[in-house]
Amino acid sequence: MSGTTSDTLDIDPPAFERVRRLLRARAGIELADNRQSLVVARLMRRVRALGFDGFDPYLDLIEHDEPECTQFVSALTTNVTDFFRERHHFEALADLAARASKNVPFKVWSAACSSGQEPWSIAMTLKATSDAPPTWKVLATDIDAEILEKAKDGVYPVEQAAAVAPELKAAHFSPDRTGCYLRVRDALRSRVFFAQLNLLGDWPMKGDFDAIFCRNVLIYFSPENRLTVVRRLTARLKPGGVLFLGHSEAVLGIPSELTPIGKTAFRRTGAQA
Ligand SMILES: C[S@@+](CC[C@H](N)C(=O)[O-])C[C@H]1O[C@@H](n2cnc3c(N)ncnc32)[C@H](O)[C@@H]1O
Structure with missing residues (x-):
């Protein structure tokens, strides 16, 4: 089970797999299998803000909550860009x-x-x-x-x-x-x-x-x-x-x-x- 350690959150392999599956299904984005720390860094604040002490209840929520799922995709996309790039x-x-x-x-x-x-x-x-x-x-x-x-x-x-x-x-x-x-x-x-x-x-x-x-x-x-x-x-x-x-x-x-x-x-x- 994913849960809390001091000031950060852990994500266990099943929860990480769920994140990968959801992101693939929603946006086609493939997360490499070593990106646990990225997932924690990008989602932790939202998980905490919703009052959850781990990823599982958060992932249950985004499975059926459209606005929350939109935020999930937004948190995990990479938006680096620039004027006149290339x-x-x-x-x-x-x-x-x-x-x-x-x-x-x-x-x-x-x-x-x-x-x-x-x-x-x-x-x-x-x-x-x-x-x-x-x-x-x-x-x-x-x-x-x-x-x-x-x-x-x-x-x-x-x-x-x-x-x-x-x-x-x-x-x-x-x-x-x-x-x-x-x-x-x-x-x-x-x-x-x-x-x-x-x-x-x-x-x-x-x-x-x-x-x-x-x-x-x-x-x-x-x-x-x-x-x-x-x-x-x-x-x-x-x-x-x-x-x-x-x-x-x-x-x-x-x-x-x-x-x-x-x-x-x-x-x-x-x-x-
Ligand atoms: C790195 S930025 C690229 C921005 C710009 N095209 C450039 O080259 O500077 C990638 C963008 O792709 C968007 N993106 C990711 N998956 C997408 C999808 N399935 N459909 C449409 N946009 C997507 C992200 O939200 C992000 O804004």
């Missing part, structure tokens, strides 16, 4: 937008957007591309409801925006009264739409995309789920559209409709290539 992807996006038809809306999906730095970087890139189609929009999704709220808020400590070029910072952020935080300006906000979405669940949105960013999330999935998600993403690309993956995301068996066009960028075969 800058070469944003250069490729600008190039794609510059060559796209001006008569059709240009659509980009940031498919695991974390706290928003990725979709805001996409939006800043498109705004700065003078020959991009006049109508464009960015869909930003993540499974983690809490991190999605931060993404939507679009408020960041000044030091977190270090990777944003000064002219983009001046154009797209306004400082708060303390000067410690930067807030995304409204003009950019009107182009970015946020929604909660599990990459392993249903994708209710309609239409296809010119570019999809699905970076640094597949690494947490099983090889089978990685492949499934990449196939589904490929099917959501317009012909000539580009899929951007994270730098460490080797996907065994890239679908035959995708052609590598640089570091972890793949173009769907068809028109516009």
